Structure formats: C-alpha cells, structure tokens
Amino acid sequence: MSQGTRSCGIQLMKLLEDYGTEFVFGIPGVHTLEIYRGIADSSVRHVTPRHEQSAGFMADGYARATGKVGVCCLITGPGVTNAATPLAQSYSDSVPILAISSVNKTSSLELGQGDLHELNSQSKLSAHFTAFSQTILSTDSVPEVIARAYATFNASRPRPVHVEIPIDLINNPVNWSQFRESQAHPPQADHELLRTAAKALAKANKPAVILGGGCKDSAAEAAELVEVLGAPVVTTFAGKGIISEDHPLSLGSNLLHPPVLDFLKQAEIVLAVGTHLSETDIWSRGGDIEFDGQLIRIDIDPSQLYRNAPPDIPILGNASHALAEIANHLNSMNLNPANSHAESRLLVSNLLESTKSHWYENTPVHIKVWDKIRSTLPDHGIVTADSTQLVYSGNYVFKARRPRTYLTSTTGYGTLGYALPAAIGAQLGKPDSPVVCVIGDGGLMFTIQELATAVEHRLPIVIVLWHNDGYGEIRDNFNEFGIPLVGVDLAIPNII
Template sequence: MTQIDTTCAGLLIRLLRDRYGVDTLFGIPGVHTIELYRGLAESGLRHLTPRHEQGAGFMADGYARASGKPGVCLIITGPGMTNIATAMGQALADSIPMLVISSVNRRDTLGLGQGRLHELPGQQQLMAGVARFSHTLLDPATLPEVLDRAFAVFNGARPGPVHIEIPIDLLPAPVRAVAPRPAPALYRAAPDPRGLAQAAAWLREAQRPLLLLGGGCVEAPEAARALVTRLDAPAATTINAKGLLGRDHPLDLGANTALPAVRALAREADVILAVGTELGETDYDVVFDDGFRLDGRLIRIDIDPEQLVRNQRLALGLVADAGRSLELLLEHFPAPLNRGGAERVRAARQELALATDPAFAPYVPLFDTLRELLPEAILVGDSTATVYAGNHLVSQPEPRRYFNASTGYGTLGYGLPAALGAALAKPELPVVALVGDGGIMFTLSELATAVEAGIPVVILLWHNQGYEEIRRYMDHYGVSRVGVDIWAPDFQQLASGFGCRATRVDNPEALARALATRPLDGPLLVEIDAAGWSRAMAG
C-alpha cells in the first residue's frame, strides 16, 4: 500500500493500539494536542482525564506497576511537560516503563525564543534528564522506528520513562499507510554460562548464604520461590519485590535490611546473591547511617551493567535479565540444600519483634484489618506514616500488589493517582491508597477523576496534622519547628464536594466496618484520626 490514508497523529494512535496492545491513555487535552484526539473516541482506547499532568504520570506509573505494561500519557507542550517531570523522575528511579507522548512547537520556530504559546527552551533536553531517552520526531515516516525503540527499552533493557515529542505542524501531516505487523519479539539477555556456573559454585559452597531480591525479579516469582527454597537461604525482598516469595514465606526477611537483626545476617553472610536490585539507600538504609554492609562475596545480576558496580563491592557480576537468570540458576540446584535458613530467619524475626516495636505496633491492627477484609488488595502508598510502617509489616500473596513513593525519588502526591492507575489495570482486585493529610494535598484534585470514572479505590487517609516525619527530624536535630504543623481542611466536606463517599474512624473496629461496606461503584475516603487511633491502641 502506498496511498496517503492517515495523519501522523492517527498513525501514532493506531500503532499504539494495534502493534503494542495499548488499551489505556492518560492525558489532558490542550490546544497543541487536539490532533491526537481526532478519532480517539472511535479507536476503542480508554482515555482517562486527570486534573493535573503530574497526576497523569502517577496514574501511568501505577498502571504499569500493577499490570507490567507501560503506562502511556498524552501531554501538551511546555507546562504539561514540566508538570509531569516529577512523575517521570519517580518512574525513572524505580525503573517503571512509561511512554510520554508530547507536542512541541512548530519545527520552524524551535529554538528561536519567539514567545510562542507553551514555548519551553530546550524541552527535549530538559525531559532527557528524567527519561531513558527523549526524542524529537522530525519525519512522520520514522514514527514506527521510534516507537519500536521505546518498546525495546521497556521490554529488553532496564525500563523507565521514554519521551517522544512531536512538533504541532507534524501531528496533522499526512503519512503513508504502514502495513500491519506485530511488534518485534524481544528476548532479554541470558547470563553468561561460565559466570552462572561460578555463581552456582560459590552458592553451593556457602555456609551462610543470603539472597537480596529486588523489583527486577517480579516477572519470575515461581523461579524466585523455588531457588530460595532449594538454597535454604534467608532472602530479603525489597519494597518493590513484596509478594515475590508469597505471603509469610519462612525464608523471607521482608524489606527489613535497615534493621539491626537483618543487618547482622548480611554482615555474617559469606556469599550474597543480589538480583534485580540497586542496593540503594531507600531499600537498604532507610535510617540513613550507611550501616548496611556486605563483607562476603557479592554476586550481582542486573540488566544494567553500570548498576553492578554501584553501592557495594562486587565479586562477580552478570549482565542479564533477572527472571531468566533465576530460572537458569535454579537448574544448577536440582535438589534442596539444608543450611538452617529457616531457623536463621526465625531467629531474626524474633529479634526484630516488629509487632511489639513501638515504631510499628500502632499500625499492626490497621494492616491486620486490611489483610482480613481485603486479603487480595493492591496497596499503593504515598510517603506517609502508614507506608513507612507497611514497608516493614506487610506481606503480600503476589508481586505487583504493594508499591509506593517512599523509594527512589521519594515524591509526595503519588498515592492517590497511582492507586487509580492500578485499579484501571487490575479491576478484578481491590485497591487501597495509603496517604497522609500532607501528601494528599499535592494531588487531591484526582478525587474528581476517581468519582468521574467510577473507580472503586479505598483511600486510607492517615491524618496526623501535618508533616509528621519532618517534625520528628526537626525535633531530633534540635531544629525549631517551621512549616510542618500545617492547617488541614475538613476532608469529609471536601470529599462530599467532590461527590466522594467518606467516613472518619479512630479504631480498627470502625475501619473494619468501613471496609466491609465499601462502595463498588466509586471511591471511598476513610479518614483515620491518628491521635484517636493511637489512644485506642494504648488503651
């Protein structure tokens, strides 16, 4: 076929839908992106309109984490891009696949500084800092190749956001029809057999092995569970890897590597296998004292070769896909070993005593109630007190059911919109947003999105009258409190104004009643009075 039958914008939508299986788009229409919306109503694609481009990015992030598929955003020139940059930064830090399609000013005006609408000097260069790559489309004929490149990053390399900007004069430009064909089949890199054999030999000889499993492993939970069991080795699973080993696995130390009992196991380990994890601060050193130390032989497996030599001293590195590596490594251990791993984990858990630790004990009934009433729920969190506790306390039955913004970039405002994205990706599962009275104000407007789209998320709002985490830091370092004891609105009235059902609770029994009667046709905001909850727990 050689006839001209579509526009650049139309070809983009068609390729996303037909070649890459995209079914959902997040975006706010603007004068520069009108052409992207021509025919969209008839395309069969679902379009969700957030109330802020940052919300669009967070929704795409939550959609991607819950589904494993890239979240896709349509964003306007200039302010739309600076608004979504924070969400892209979070996705970049956590290796989350996100495709951001934006407009940019006409080709003949780029770089001239003429004061055009939405003009941003160097938009592509700015967005490159929060993307795996940023590309300016200059010829519509190259669009299929550029999209292939983006999805190659998502499916074959370390994922993250990709930005493609299209000048507004190219969006309506006619293009020749592209013959239908499937997306390229990509198989991720397998580990070098010699290196894998060496790693297996070290693990077989080890007396006190330890596994550190990160979010890169979430595509291979069966292999991860089998390998941990056959090695009889304690395993720490990061926040983004929660559920990888299933719920309450006897060898799972959880995301507790910043606590003394697990750090002791790490120091004592003679061989450590770290797979698909950055070994970064927000997973291994959340007390920020640089106290997580590995003295044994460190074996690392990562799709990113640079990551292999960051943060800890490496003995053996394998550049490979985490999941495929776990499957192949498993073949080296046809029979289970016996090295007392479960006993070591049991002793560490007893020493941790999380349920009675004053830092976590008040939150135990909250997560017990969630587990009893909504055992299959996806928990999506902001940076807030319930999340900080949940990172240590929560155990999930499957991966992709617990994630939050306390890792990596550590932004606020993530929890609500990301929960909406997760609910769209997995409508068969309950979704709970864990937010605080401070963080929710960053993206509170997305309550309107939830109501409009009828998304049945439960929003657990921990109300502790301000920025509690920063208050504690100020108090600890002898800094007089400024800017942390902030005024809060009446969230019950606010929710009502949005058309969102809401209730206020201060004890586990009231929370259980709210969860048991949650609506299935829209959101529910459950405001938890933190002071009242603490009194109920103390009494």
Template structure:
C-alpha cells in the same frame, strides 16, 4: 487522510497499549483524533502529574508501559515529577507530548507553551525522542519500546512538533520485537559453583525480581536461603518460612546478611532508601556477592565477586540446578523476623500501632493492591511488613519520594487489574497535593478505598526536625474537612478513631466504586 498523530495512536495499539491517561490541548488534537475509534481507553486526570502517576501505577501492576498524553510546555513540566519517580523505581512509562513548530524551536519567539529546549530539559532525566518527519514515526516507537522494555525499565518521552503532528502518514510497519537478554552460560556456571560451595546463602530480592516470584521461591527452597525483600519486592514470599519482609536498614537484617557466606542479590540497586534509610553506614561488606541485574551500568556501581546481566526470572530459573541443602534457613529467617519486629518498636514507640493499621487493612481486604504515599504507616510498613499479593505493595516513600503519588497511582493500578480491590493509604498532607484525582476515580467507577491518615500536618517531617534539634516550622498545614470534601467528590465517607478493629469493620462494608475513610490520629 491519516495524520502522524493518528498513526502514532495506531502504533501504540499495535504494541499492546490499551489505556492512555491525558489532558487534551491544542497541541495534541491529532493524537485525540486518533483515539476516536481506536479502541484505546482514555482516562482524564485533573492534572498532568496525575496522568503520569496513573501511568506509573498501571505499569507496575501490568508490567506493560503506562502511557500519558500531555501538552507542550506546562503539560510536560507538570508530568516531570512523576517521570522522575518512575525512573527511580524502574517503571516503564511513555509520555507523549507536542512541541512547537520545527522552524520555531530554540528561537525564543514567544509561542504558546514555549520552552527554550524541551527535549534537552527532559534528557537530563530520561531519553527524549523527536519525530520530525512522518517516516520517522515507526522507528521512534520501536526505539521507545526497546528503551522501556529491553533493559532497565524507565520513562521515555516522545515529542512531535505541531506542524508534523498533522502531516499525512502512511500505515506503520509491524512493531519490531523487543530483544530479551539471556544470561551468559559462563557466568551462570560460576554462580552455581559459588552457591554450591556455600553453606549459608542469603538472597536479596529487589523490584527487578517482581515478575520472578515462582523462580525465586524455588531457588530459595533449594538453597534453604532466607530471602530479604526490599520495598518493591514485598509480596513475593508472603507467609513463606524463608521470607524476610524487612528493610536491610534494620540491624536485625544486617546481622542475617553478615552471617551469610554467600549473598545473591537479584534486581536490586542496593540504594540507601532500602539499605541505609537512617544514613548510619556500617552495612555488611557485599564485595563477595553474586549480583544479577538487567542493567550493566547498575551492576558496575558496586563491587561484586560475580556480575550477571540478565532478567531476574531467566537467571533464577537457570540457577535451579544448584545443589540442594539443609541450612537452617527457616530458623535463620524466623529469628531475623522476630528481631526486626522488636527493633521496629525500639526505633519509635508509635510504629507498632502504625504497622497494626496496615496489617488490619490486609486482613480486611485480602489480595488487594496497596498503593502508598509518603505517610507514617507506610514508612513503618516499609521497614517491616509482609504483603499477601506479589507486586501488590508499592509506594513513593522510597527512591524519589514524591508526595501526592498515591491517588493517581492507585487509579492506574485499578485500571491495570480490573476487579481487584485497591487500597490507597495517604496522609492528610499528601492528599492535598493531588486531592482532585479522587474525582477521576469516581468518573471511572473504580473499586478504590482511599484511607487518609489524618494527623493534621506533616508529622513525619516534624518529628525529623525535632529529632535533629531544629525548631519545627512549616509542618502544620490545616487538613481538608474530609466530610464535605468527600461529599463534593461524591464519595461514600466514614471517619474513624485510630482503631484496627473499627477499620476492619468499615473496610468489610460492601462497596462498588471508590470510597473515602478518614483515620483520626491523636
């Protein structure tokens, strides 16, 4: 007999799922019965938050939903932080949980892992779907994948009551195709007309353009337009004369945007963590922009002269017939890059040294995926840094900003891109949020280099408190003694002074599985 839990796993496999992250429990036994013999790889984190962070990293690298299995109650609440991070960064993630028996829900009977309203709690964050009968399973899976992939991506939750999980279920029908939204011809024609009339175009590219690199470069070259890349778009224009891998929070980038006579914004929510990190206001008027986004609700949130609802790649490809021109785009981009780098040093004296560390990492491990946590060199590089792999730079220091994101997301990324080196850059404070996940990297034998920026505390927060004239309190948690910690995890370990050349040398040493490198910050 095949149960609902077993058929659910079959349904995931039919939709292209290859890896599941999760910690089993008594409420999910039928899911795990289904995993046996399914061909799906199961990865066991050390915490359900880690499972969902792994699903996040996997999804960012593959473009396919990352999947986590968690238990009812605490398993799901542990995963909520990572689900919120995925929502902020538009990452497709499916979290499947149990829930208590149908006849007990909402009654407060004191069942194990009981919540007053588990689905209601999740719906404040993202869609939550419940399977209450075997025949609902196929339609619920179709709906979940449509929500994750048919519009703006994000997390979706499916819960299955324990008494439904074990019911007999018939084989599922083939998955429904996820519809794709093509841009409307009228909007494209208006966009071409506006772009043809412009002399100095600037393109703003966000995370929604991550899969549209070739089309973005082709259009930028035809328009001779500088391309400003937000954090989640870094790597799309690596080394390109038209690339501006710098934050629109910087005055140099704002000046470039202000000088444009047409702005084309593609796949960016225009949020303050990218566009006004220091909450200064004064951003150039964008009400005349052409805006492309997959989400109609997102398009409605800012004034624009023209809004086009479409996937970035489809829209950029359709705009390829615009008039070609020479607009000194490379010179404009170069001036902006130079000014942005100078501004970085003016913001804080130690930022150039932090950026040099990140650039040393890139030089030592070319083509790697860099996964960051909220730590000082990540903040510096988010302001100005050009990565050498499209989609290979992402971190939790924007949007939701969850500490402890790095290790789990790096594990998911390594599983999503087999054979590609992964570098996880994390602070000593952030590491203690999810240190146990390093052991999971050992279990899986993944080629991840964990680089710990050890400044013995929450230095970024301490400096913010001091800058605000507040007494610095609570920012000095003692760091782990990393040598014995690495030994306990079975990780090769090295400890270095803050020296880019020494770091490059350590990184070039051959290794097959994970390793830990400490950077001692004065």
C-alpha cells in the same frame, strides 16, 4: 487531507493500539487536538486527570500493577513540566512509561520567539528523567522511535521514554504501512557465569538472597531457587511480594534493620538480583550495605552491576532466565537442603523477632492498621503507598503475598501525592483486584482533586488516610534537631 488519508496523530494511536495500549492518561490541549482525534478513532480508553502530574502517576500505577507500559499524553510546555515529577519517580523505580507530547513547530524550535507553551529545550529537560527523549523531525521516523521505546521497555532496564512531536507534523498525512513492531527480548546471562554462581552458592554454609524490583516478574523462578538452596531471602521495598512474606524462609522487606544487615554482612555468600542496594533500601539507617563474604549480582543494567556494592561475580542478564538456570544447576547437584531449611527457618524466625526492637517508635500503633488491611484485602489486592509515617512502617510490617501488589513512592525519588492517582491507574489496569490507597493528609493535598477522577470512572478505591495535621515526619525531624516548627503544621480541611 484526502479521503482515506490519515494524519500522524491518528496513525500514532493506531500504532500504540498495535502495541497493546489500553489507556492513555492526559489532559487535552490546543497542541494535541489531532492526537485526540486519533484516540477517539481507536479502542484506547482516555482518562482525564485534573492535573498532568496525576497523568504520570496514573500511568505509573497502571504499569506497576499490570507489568504493561503506561502511556500519558501531554501538551507542550506546562504539560511536560507538570509531569516531570512522576516521570522522575518512574525513572528512579524503573517503571515503563511512554510520554507522548507535542512541541512547538519545527521552524521555531529553540529560537525563543515567545510561542505558546514554549520551553527553551523541552527535550533536553526531559532527558534528565527518561531513558531517552526524542524530538520527531520527520513523521516517517515515528514508528522507528516507538519501536526503540518498546525495545527499551522490553529488553533493558525499563524507564520512561519521552517522544515529542512538533505541532506542524502532528496533522501531516502519513503512510506507515511498512513498519516492524519491536520484537526485542532481554539479554540472557552467560551460561558459564551462572554455573560458577551455582557452584559458589552450593558450597556455602550460610547463603542469603536479596531480591529487588527487577525480579517482579520472576516470582516462580525466585521461589524455586530459594527453596532448593534453603536460604533466607529478603526483598527491597520495590520487591515486596516476589516471595510471599508468609514464606518460612522470608525475612520480608526488613533489609533496613540492623539484625538483617548484620546477617548479610556475615553471610558466606549473598545473591543480589535486580536491586540498587541503595540508600533508600536501608532508609534512614545511613551508610552502605556491607558484605564480608562473596557477592553475586544479577542485573539487566550493566552500569548497575557495580554501583554501591561491587560484586565478586557480576552477571548481566534477565532475572527470570538467570534464576531458573541457577536453580536447575543446584537441582542437578542433588543438594539435600532439609537440614539447612530447618536451620534457616529458625534463623529467619529469630531475626524477624530481633528486628522488632529496631522498629520506628510508632510502628506498634501502625501495625494495627496494617494487620486490619491485610486481614481484609485478598492476596491479589493492591496497596498504593504514599510517603507518610504509616507507610514507612508498612514497608516492613505489611505482608505482601504477591508481586505487583504493593506500589510505593517511598523509594528513590520519594515524592508526595503518588498514592491516589497511582491507585486510579492500578484499579483501571486491574479491575478485579480491590485497591487500597494509603496516604497522609499532607500528601493527599498534592493530588486530592483526583477524587473527582475516581468518582467519574466509578472506581471502588478505598482510601486509608493517616491524619496528623500536616507533615508529621518532618515535624518530628524538626523536634529531633531542636528546630522551631516552621511550615509543618497545616490547616487540613475536613476530608471525611
């Protein structure tokens, strides 16, 4: 390679640098050496987890906490399969992750010749848990594919993208002087539909609002709409903190409890924004969320608009723009929400009190832990929450006051081992925010090796460990259904 010529691997990192990449999470391997030459030649910081699964979780925690794209670098084969679980979690929870990997040389793709790290079709595998998976067959296409990835992250439902580069192309010299970065923006909703939605909300005596994870960057717009409307608002677990859970109109994240579900069923009209309205939004209660009144749904994903609960008014578009325009229409109607505010606040207070009789059995014990965390952690502090009994209560009793401060894997894909590596990613992305990792002893065993990564980077993460000697939630399920205990009681080392 002549002096001044740069390889694909080096230029790839320069390209990602231009897109604002701060960190790459990954474990180097013989197939990705030239990409690592590019990392060394850039301002991008590399973080080495002790397992590629954690690379994906770290990228996820970074992305959720910052709102930026998380980037991980994976080797061919085992690197990609090790990262499959976190990528599937990110896919389920709409988290923007760019997974860059190597793949076997172009001349042997899918031929089954027994090459090192070979999979029959790596790209087809990852296509099941990504927005798209692209094999690079010409280095000239790399800038275009990366631009497509960032267009997906910025202008549609954000989900992981996998880009794999054959090892014979990673070292090739490239000239990408003529390329355009993605300038894509999310679609704006139809103005007439927004006006129609505003009129319907204004006419209703009993409006209600549901906010999901798709509103994480729309907190100001959501608060304005809720206050001008004077409507009770409930968030999904993914939407915790979009409206401060201390707000007098906030029902918190109590969507799963029967009193709140009954209230929504009986509401004259419900506005649901950026939410699946799925099984894990009402976790363990079974059935669907029912609406006897009108339903307005706003979502950036057209296919999501009709899933689980078909709307009377479907609105495709960006949550921030849609909420702001509806609020503007409501303001122009000179509503007087003073009386409705007082009624709604009393209703919210009564509903919150009535949910307590539907709490999980151990919630009165768990809430003592969560109250201590809340009283200690500043509003901008971040909680990463694993799948464990303490967190199942925390999903509704912990009062999040800002968006992107409660990151949980208990929704959607629902994996274990998320919270510790996610805390590392969140802490790196938000160094001025204290981070608390809440995890069970069983879940911690999945990624306990990342304690070494946290120590290596001198990260002041606090770990709250729920220690019940194994898989306590599943043990309770065994007992509930009269099944002899098998595989749920674990020999947990002395972690403290």
